[in-house]
Amino acid sequence: MxxxxxxxxxxxxxxxxxxxxxxxxxxxxxxxxxxxxxxxxxxxxxxxxxxxxxxxxRVNAPAPVAVIVPAPPPTPEPEPEVAEVALPVPTPEPIALPVVQAAAVIAPPAPAPAPAPVPAAPDCITELRQITNNATFYFGIGSAELSGADLVRLSRLGRMANACPEARIQITGHSDTTGSDLINFDISWKRADSTMNALAQLGLDITQFEPVGFGARTPLSQGGSTDDDRNRRVEFVVLRDDARN
Incomplete structure:
Protein backbone atom coordinates (compact mmCIF):
# COMPACT_ATOMS: atom_id res chain seq x y z
CA MET A 1 0.00 0.00 0.00
CA ARG A 58 10.40 -11.66 1.46
CA VAL A 59 6.75 -12.56 1.83
CA ASN A 60 7.06 -15.75 -0.28
CA ALA A 61 10.37 -16.80 1.26
CA PRO A 62 9.98 -20.08 3.37
CA ALA A 63 10.22 -19.73 7.08
CA PRO A 64 13.61 -20.78 8.38
CA VAL A 65 13.64 -24.31 9.76
CA ALA A 66 15.13 -24.61 13.19
CA VAL A 67 17.93 -27.18 13.14
CA ILE A 68 18.39 -28.90 16.45
CA VAL A 69 22.02 -29.60 16.98
CA PRO A 70 22.54 -32.36 19.58
CA ALA A 71 24.46 -31.25 22.54
CA PRO A 72 27.98 -32.69 22.64
CA PRO A 73 28.49 -35.54 25.12
CA PRO A 74 29.76 -34.39 28.44
CA THR A 75 33.48 -34.61 28.74
CA PRO A 76 34.28 -37.17 31.45
CA GLU A 77 36.02 -35.69 34.34
CA PRO A 78 39.51 -37.07 34.81
CA GLU A 79 39.80 -39.52 37.64
CA PRO A 80 41.76 -38.18 40.50
CA GLU A 81 45.22 -39.67 40.67
CA VAL A 82 45.83 -41.73 43.71
CA ALA A 83 49.25 -41.24 45.03
CA GLU A 84 50.90 -44.44 46.14
CA VAL A 85 52.09 -44.12 49.67
CA ALA A 86 54.49 -46.76 50.90
CA LEU A 87 53.18 -48.03 54.19
CA PRO A 88 55.79 -48.79 56.77
CA VAL A 89 56.27 -52.52 57.23
CA PRO A 90 56.29 -53.39 60.90
CA THR A 91 59.34 -55.31 61.97
CA PRO A 92 58.21 -58.70 63.26
CA GLU A 93 59.04 -59.39 66.81
CA PRO A 94 61.37 -62.32 67.34
CA ILE A 95 59.48 -65.48 68.27
CA ALA A 96 61.05 -67.69 70.83
CA LEU A 97 61.09 -71.21 69.40
CA PRO A 98 60.42 -74.01 71.82
CA VAL A 99 63.41 -76.12 72.64
CA VAL A 100 62.81 -79.58 71.23
CA GLN A 101 64.73 -82.33 72.87
CA ALA A 102 66.00 -85.01 70.57
CA ALA A 103 63.91 -88.12 70.95
CA ALA A 104 65.73 -91.25 71.80
CA VAL A 105 66.23 -93.33 68.71
CA ILE A 106 64.88 -96.79 69.24
CA ALA A 107 66.58 -99.31 67.10
CA PRO A 108 64.10 -101.49 65.23
CA PRO A 109 63.93 -105.02 66.47
CA ALA A 110 66.08 -107.44 64.67
CA PRO A 111 64.16 -109.35 62.08
CA ALA A 112 63.05 -112.75 63.11
CA PRO A 113 65.23 -115.45 61.70
CA ALA A 114 63.87 -117.04 58.62
CA PRO A 115 62.20 -120.33 59.37
CA ALA A 116 64.21 -123.32 58.49
CA PRO A 117 63.15 -124.72 55.16
CA VAL A 118 60.77 -127.57 55.53
CA PRO A 119 62.17 -130.56 53.76
CA ALA A 120 60.01 -131.61 50.91
CA ALA A 121 57.96 -134.64 51.62
CA PRO A 122 59.33 -137.63 49.79
CA ASP A 123 57.24 -138.64 46.85
CA CYS A 124 55.41 -141.92 46.82
CA ILE A 125 58.00 -143.53 44.56
CA THR A 126 60.71 -142.96 47.17
CA GLU A 127 58.56 -144.29 50.01
CA LEU A 128 57.57 -147.30 47.96
CA ARG A 129 61.19 -148.14 47.22
CA GLN A 130 62.05 -147.96 50.91
CA ILE A 131 59.36 -150.56 51.65
CA THR A 132 60.17 -152.91 48.79
CA ASN A 133 63.86 -152.98 49.79
CA ASN A 134 62.79 -154.89 52.90
CA ALA A 135 60.00 -156.88 51.25
CA THR A 136 61.77 -160.06 50.09
CA PHE A 137 59.72 -163.25 50.31
CA TYR A 138 61.52 -166.64 50.65
CA PHE A 139 60.25 -170.05 49.48
CA GLY A 140 60.93 -173.71 50.19
CA ILE A 141 62.53 -176.12 47.75
CA GLY A 142 60.32 -176.42 44.66
CA SER A 143 57.57 -174.28 46.36
CA ALA A 144 55.77 -171.14 45.12
CA GLU A 145 53.41 -170.59 48.11
CA LEU A 146 53.56 -167.52 50.38
CA SER A 147 53.36 -167.74 54.16
CA GLY A 148 50.76 -165.88 56.20
CA ALA A 149 53.29 -163.26 57.33
CA ASP A 150 54.27 -162.71 53.71
CA LEU A 151 50.62 -162.06 52.76
CA VAL A 152 50.33 -159.32 55.42
CA ARG A 153 53.42 -157.57 54.15
CA LEU A 154 52.25 -158.01 50.55
CA SER A 155 48.89 -156.41 51.34
CA ARG A 156 50.56 -153.30 52.78
CA LEU A 157 52.89 -153.07 49.77
CA GLY A 158 49.97 -153.43 47.34
CA ARG A 159 47.94 -150.63 49.01
CA MET A 160 50.87 -148.23 48.87
CA ALA A 161 51.44 -149.10 45.21
CA ASN A 162 47.82 -148.37 44.37
CA ALA A 163 48.14 -144.99 46.15
CA CYS A 164 51.04 -144.11 43.83
CA PRO A 165 49.63 -144.44 40.32
CA GLU A 166 52.85 -143.29 38.64
CA ALA A 167 54.68 -146.35 40.04
CA ARG A 168 55.23 -149.50 38.03
CA ILE A 169 56.46 -152.55 40.00
CA GLN A 170 58.19 -155.64 38.72
CA ILE A 171 57.71 -158.88 40.73
CA THR A 172 60.96 -160.77 40.12
CA GLY A 173 61.01 -164.53 40.88
CA HIS A 174 64.32 -166.35 41.58
CA SER A 175 65.55 -169.93 42.21
CA ASP A 176 68.56 -171.61 43.81
CA THR A 177 71.43 -172.89 41.79
CA THR A 178 70.58 -176.58 42.13
CA GLY A 179 68.80 -178.37 39.32
CA SER A 180 68.64 -177.63 35.64
CA ASP A 181 68.21 -174.19 34.23
CA LEU A 182 64.84 -175.10 32.73
CA ILE A 183 63.45 -176.22 36.08
CA ASN A 184 64.90 -173.20 37.86
CA PHE A 185 63.53 -170.81 35.24
CA ASP A 186 60.07 -172.38 35.50
CA ILE A 187 59.93 -172.25 39.30
CA SER A 188 61.04 -168.62 39.31
CA TRP A 189 58.12 -167.69 37.07
CA LYS A 190 55.69 -169.62 39.25
CA ARG A 191 56.83 -167.74 42.35
CA ALA A 192 56.33 -164.34 40.56
CA ASP A 193 52.91 -165.39 39.27
CA SER A 194 51.89 -166.70 42.69
CA THR A 195 52.73 -163.36 44.31
CA MET A 196 50.72 -161.43 41.71
CA ASN A 197 47.74 -163.76 42.14
CA ALA A 198 47.90 -163.19 45.89
CA LEU A 199 47.61 -159.43 45.30
CA ALA A 200 44.52 -160.00 43.18
CA GLN A 201 43.00 -162.23 45.87
CA LEU A 202 43.60 -159.42 48.41
CA GLY A 203 41.40 -157.16 46.26
CA LEU A 204 44.18 -154.91 45.04
CA ASP A 205 44.71 -153.41 41.56
CA ILE A 206 47.36 -155.49 39.82
CA THR A 207 47.62 -153.37 36.65
CA GLN A 208 50.74 -151.69 38.10
CA PHE A 209 52.49 -155.04 38.65
CA GLU A 210 54.42 -157.19 36.18
CA PRO A 211 55.73 -160.73 37.01
CA VAL A 212 59.17 -161.73 35.66
CA GLY A 213 61.17 -164.97 36.21
CA PHE A 214 64.99 -164.92 36.23
CA GLY A 215 65.76 -168.54 37.23
CA ALA A 216 69.15 -168.89 38.93
CA ARG A 217 70.88 -166.12 37.00
CA THR A 218 70.92 -163.57 39.86
CA PRO A 219 71.74 -165.48 43.04
CA LEU A 220 72.30 -163.57 46.29
CA SER A 221 74.96 -166.05 47.43
CA GLN A 222 76.62 -169.29 46.32
CA GLY A 223 77.75 -172.18 48.52
CA GLY A 224 75.92 -174.40 50.98
CA SER A 225 72.30 -175.11 51.64
CA THR A 226 71.92 -171.88 53.62
CA ASP A 227 72.82 -169.89 50.54
CA ASP A 228 70.24 -171.80 48.49
CA ASP A 229 67.50 -170.82 50.96
CA ARG A 230 68.26 -167.11 50.34
CA ASN A 231 68.26 -167.58 46.56
CA ARG A 232 64.74 -169.04 46.47
CA ARG A 233 62.93 -165.71 46.70
CA VAL A 234 60.66 -162.97 45.23
CA GLU A 235 61.75 -159.33 45.12
CA PHE A 236 60.12 -156.07 44.01
CA VAL A 237 61.66 -153.44 41.70
CA VAL A 238 59.89 -150.06 41.69
CA LEU A 239 60.03 -148.13 38.41
CA ARG A 240 58.43 -144.79 37.46
CA ASP A 241 55.79 -145.05 34.77
CA ASP A 242 56.52 -141.95 32.65
CA ALA A 243 53.51 -142.66 30.45
CA ARG A 244 51.18 -141.84 33.40
CA ASN A 245 52.80 -138.43 34.23
Whole structure:
Protein backbone atom coordinates (compact mmCIF):
# COMPACT_ATOMS: atom_id res chain seq x y z
CA MET A 1 0.00 0.00 0.00
CA UNK A 2 2.78 2.45 0.88
CA UNK A 3 4.53 1.85 -2.42
CA UNK A 4 1.31 2.41 -4.41
CA UNK A 5 0.69 5.67 -2.61
CA UNK A 6 4.21 6.87 -3.42
CA UNK A 7 3.74 5.95 -7.05
CA UNK A 8 0.55 7.94 -7.29
CA UNK A 9 2.24 10.91 -5.62
CA UNK A 10 5.07 10.85 -8.15
CA UNK A 11 2.66 10.80 -11.09
CA UNK A 12 0.67 13.62 -9.58
CA UNK A 13 3.82 15.62 -9.05
CA UNK A 14 4.82 15.13 -12.66
CA UNK A 15 1.46 16.29 -13.94
CA UNK A 16 1.61 19.32 -11.70
CA UNK A 17 5.02 20.22 -13.00
CA UNK A 18 3.74 19.80 -16.56
CA UNK A 19 0.85 22.07 -15.90
CA UNK A 20 3.04 24.62 -14.17
CA UNK A 21 5.57 24.78 -16.94
CA UNK A 22 2.90 24.70 -19.60
CA UNK A 23 2.14 28.28 -18.88
CA UNK A 24 5.78 29.24 -19.57
CA UNK A 25 6.23 31.33 -22.55
CA UNK A 26 9.33 29.43 -23.75
CA UNK A 27 8.26 26.17 -25.32
CA UNK A 28 11.80 24.77 -25.21
CA UNK A 29 12.02 25.17 -21.48
CA UNK A 30 8.64 23.69 -21.09
CA UNK A 31 9.68 20.64 -23.11
CA UNK A 32 12.87 20.20 -21.07
CA UNK A 33 10.98 20.39 -17.84
CA UNK A 34 8.57 17.82 -19.10
CA UNK A 35 11.29 15.37 -20.12
CA UNK A 36 13.04 15.82 -16.81
CA UNK A 37 9.80 15.23 -15.03
CA UNK A 38 9.12 12.10 -17.11
CA UNK A 39 12.59 10.69 -16.32
CA UNK A 40 12.08 11.29 -12.63
CA UNK A 41 8.68 9.65 -12.81
CA UNK A 42 10.18 6.66 -14.67
CA UNK A 43 12.94 6.29 -12.13
CA UNK A 44 10.43 6.56 -9.36
CA UNK A 45 8.33 3.87 -11.07
CA UNK A 46 11.31 1.53 -11.45
CA UNK A 47 12.24 2.09 -7.85
CA UNK A 48 8.74 1.31 -6.77
CA UNK A 49 8.74 -1.90 -8.88
CA UNK A 50 12.07 -3.03 -7.43
CA UNK A 51 10.90 -2.40 -3.92
CA UNK A 52 7.67 -4.26 -4.64
CA UNK A 53 9.62 -7.24 -6.03
CA UNK A 54 11.85 -7.37 -2.97
CA UNK A 55 8.84 -7.17 -0.68
CA UNK A 56 7.13 -10.04 -2.53
CA UNK A 57 10.29 -12.17 -2.29
CA ARG A 58 10.40 -11.66 1.46
CA VAL A 59 6.75 -12.56 1.83
CA ASN A 60 7.06 -15.75 -0.28
CA ALA A 61 10.37 -16.80 1.26
CA PRO A 62 9.98 -20.08 3.37
CA ALA A 63 10.22 -19.73 7.08
CA PRO A 64 13.61 -20.78 8.38
CA VAL A 65 13.64 -24.31 9.76
CA ALA A 66 15.13 -24.61 13.19
CA VAL A 67 17.93 -27.18 13.14
CA ILE A 68 18.39 -28.90 16.45
CA VAL A 69 22.02 -29.60 16.98
CA PRO A 70 22.54 -32.36 19.58
CA ALA A 71 24.46 -31.25 22.54
CA PRO A 72 27.98 -32.69 22.64
CA PRO A 73 28.49 -35.54 25.12
CA PRO A 74 29.76 -34.39 28.44
CA THR A 75 33.48 -34.61 28.74
CA PRO A 76 34.28 -37.17 31.45
CA GLU A 77 36.02 -35.69 34.34
CA PRO A 78 39.51 -37.07 34.81
CA GLU A 79 39.80 -39.52 37.64
CA PRO A 80 41.76 -38.18 40.50
CA GLU A 81 45.22 -39.67 40.67
CA VAL A 82 45.83 -41.73 43.71
CA ALA A 83 49.25 -41.24 45.03
CA GLU A 84 50.90 -44.44 46.14
CA VAL A 85 52.09 -44.12 49.67
CA ALA A 86 54.49 -46.76 50.90
CA LEU A 87 53.18 -48.03 54.19
CA PRO A 88 55.79 -48.79 56.77
CA VAL A 89 56.27 -52.52 57.23
CA PRO A 90 56.29 -53.39 60.90
CA THR A 91 59.34 -55.31 61.97
CA PRO A 92 58.21 -58.70 63.26
CA GLU A 93 59.04 -59.39 66.81
CA PRO A 94 61.37 -62.32 67.34
CA ILE A 95 59.48 -65.48 68.27
CA ALA A 96 61.05 -67.69 70.83
CA LEU A 97 61.09 -71.21 69.40
CA PRO A 98 60.42 -74.01 71.82
CA VAL A 99 63.41 -76.12 72.64
CA VAL A 100 62.81 -79.58 71.23
CA GLN A 101 64.73 -82.33 72.87
CA ALA A 102 66.00 -85.01 70.57
CA ALA A 103 63.91 -88.12 70.95
CA ALA A 104 65.73 -91.25 71.80
CA VAL A 105 66.23 -93.33 68.71
CA ILE A 106 64.88 -96.79 69.24
CA ALA A 107 66.58 -99.31 67.10
CA PRO A 108 64.10 -101.49 65.23
CA PRO A 109 63.93 -105.02 66.47
CA ALA A 110 66.08 -107.44 64.67
CA PRO A 111 64.16 -109.35 62.08
CA ALA A 112 63.05 -112.75 63.11
CA PRO A 113 65.23 -115.45 61.70
CA ALA A 114 63.87 -117.04 58.62
CA PRO A 115 62.20 -120.33 59.37
CA ALA A 116 64.21 -123.32 58.49
CA PRO A 117 63.15 -124.72 55.16
CA VAL A 118 60.77 -127.57 55.53
CA PRO A 119 62.17 -130.56 53.76
CA ALA A 120 60.01 -131.61 50.91
CA ALA A 121 57.96 -134.64 51.62
CA PRO A 122 59.33 -137.63 49.79
CA ASP A 123 57.24 -138.64 46.85
CA CYS A 124 55.41 -141.92 46.82
CA ILE A 125 58.00 -143.53 44.56
CA THR A 126 60.71 -142.96 47.17
CA GLU A 127 58.56 -144.29 50.01
CA LEU A 128 57.57 -147.30 47.96
CA ARG A 129 61.19 -148.14 47.22
CA GLN A 130 62.05 -147.96 50.91
CA ILE A 131 59.36 -150.56 51.65
CA THR A 132 60.17 -152.91 48.79
CA ASN A 133 63.86 -152.98 49.79
CA ASN A 134 62.79 -154.89 52.90
CA ALA A 135 60.00 -156.88 51.25
CA THR A 136 61.77 -160.06 50.09
CA PHE A 137 59.72 -163.25 50.31
CA TYR A 138 61.52 -166.64 50.65
CA PHE A 139 60.25 -170.05 49.48
CA GLY A 140 60.93 -173.71 50.19
CA ILE A 141 62.53 -176.12 47.75
CA GLY A 142 60.32 -176.42 44.66
CA SER A 143 57.57 -174.28 46.36
CA ALA A 144 55.77 -171.14 45.12
CA GLU A 145 53.41 -170.59 48.11
CA LEU A 146 53.56 -167.52 50.38
CA SER A 147 53.36 -167.74 54.16
CA GLY A 148 50.76 -165.88 56.20
CA ALA A 149 53.29 -163.26 57.33
CA ASP A 150 54.27 -162.71 53.71
CA LEU A 151 50.62 -162.06 52.76
CA VAL A 152 50.33 -159.32 55.42
CA ARG A 153 53.42 -157.57 54.15
CA LEU A 154 52.25 -158.01 50.55
CA SER A 155 48.89 -156.41 51.34
CA ARG A 156 50.56 -153.30 52.78
CA LEU A 157 52.89 -153.07 49.77
CA GLY A 158 49.97 -153.43 47.34
CA ARG A 159 47.94 -150.63 49.01
CA MET A 160 50.87 -148.23 48.87
CA ALA A 161 51.44 -149.10 45.21
CA ASN A 162 47.82 -148.37 44.37
CA ALA A 163 48.14 -144.99 46.15
CA CYS A 164 51.04 -144.11 43.83
CA PRO A 165 49.63 -144.44 40.32
CA GLU A 166 52.85 -143.29 38.64
CA ALA A 167 54.68 -146.35 40.04
CA ARG A 168 55.23 -149.50 38.03
CA ILE A 169 56.46 -152.55 40.00
CA GLN A 170 58.19 -155.64 38.72
CA ILE A 171 57.71 -158.88 40.73
CA THR A 172 60.96 -160.77 40.12
CA GLY A 173 61.01 -164.53 40.88
CA HIS A 174 64.32 -166.35 41.58
CA SER A 175 65.55 -169.93 42.21
CA ASP A 176 68.56 -171.61 43.81
CA THR A 177 71.43 -172.89 41.79
CA THR A 178 70.58 -176.58 42.13
CA GLY A 179 68.80 -178.37 39.32
CA SER A 180 68.64 -177.63 35.64
CA ASP A 181 68.21 -174.19 34.23
CA LEU A 182 64.84 -175.10 32.73
CA ILE A 183 63.45 -176.22 36.08
CA ASN A 184 64.90 -173.20 37.86
CA PHE A 185 63.53 -170.81 35.24
CA ASP A 186 60.07 -172.38 35.50
CA ILE A 187 59.93 -172.25 39.30
CA SER A 188 61.04 -168.62 39.31
CA TRP A 189 58.12 -167.69 37.07
CA LYS A 190 55.69 -169.62 39.25
CA ARG A 191 56.83 -167.74 42.35
CA ALA A 192 56.33 -164.34 40.56
CA ASP A 193 52.91 -165.39 39.27
CA SER A 194 51.89 -166.70 42.69
CA THR A 195 52.73 -163.36 44.31
CA MET A 196 50.72 -161.43 41.71
CA ASN A 197 47.74 -163.76 42.14
CA ALA A 198 47.90 -163.19 45.89
CA LEU A 199 47.61 -159.43 45.30
CA ALA A 200 44.52 -160.00 43.18
CA GLN A 201 43.00 -162.23 45.87
CA LEU A 202 43.60 -159.42 48.41
CA GLY A 203 41.40 -157.16 46.26
CA LEU A 204 44.18 -154.91 45.04
CA ASP A 205 44.71 -153.41 41.56
CA ILE A 206 47.36 -155.49 39.82
CA THR A 207 47.62 -153.37 36.65
CA GLN A 208 50.74 -151.69 38.10
CA PHE A 209 52.49 -155.04 38.65
CA GLU A 210 54.42 -157.19 36.18
CA PRO A 211 55.73 -160.73 37.01
CA VAL A 212 59.17 -161.73 35.66
CA GLY A 213 61.17 -164.97 36.21
CA PHE A 214 64.99 -164.92 36.23
CA GLY A 215 65.76 -168.54 37.23
CA ALA A 216 69.15 -168.89 38.93
CA ARG A 217 70.88 -166.12 37.00
CA THR A 218 70.92 -163.57 39.86
CA PRO A 219 71.74 -165.48 43.04
CA LEU A 220 72.30 -163.57 46.29
CA SER A 221 74.96 -166.05 47.43
CA GLN A 222 76.62 -169.29 46.32
CA GLY A 223 77.75 -172.18 48.52
CA GLY A 224 75.92 -174.40 50.98
CA SER A 225 72.30 -175.11 51.64
CA THR A 226 71.92 -171.88 53.62
CA ASP A 227 72.82 -169.89 50.54
CA ASP A 228 70.24 -171.80 48.49
CA ASP A 229 67.50 -170.82 50.96
CA ARG A 230 68.26 -167.11 50.34
CA ASN A 231 68.26 -167.58 46.56
CA ARG A 232 64.74 -169.04 46.47
CA ARG A 233 62.93 -165.71 46.70
CA VAL A 234 60.66 -162.97 45.23
CA GLU A 235 61.75 -159.33 45.12
CA PHE A 236 60.12 -156.07 44.01
CA VAL A 237 61.66 -153.44 41.70
CA VAL A 238 59.89 -150.06 41.69
CA LEU A 239 60.03 -148.13 38.41
CA ARG A 240 58.43 -144.79 37.46
CA ASP A 241 55.79 -145.05 34.77
CA ASP A 242 56.52 -141.95 32.65
CA ALA A 243 53.51 -142.66 30.45
CA ARG A 244 51.18 -141.84 33.40
CA ASN A 245 52.80 -138.43 34.23
Missing amino acids: VLLTRLKAAVFHAKTLWRTHGYRRDPALAKADFERTAIIAALAFMLVCALSFIAMQ
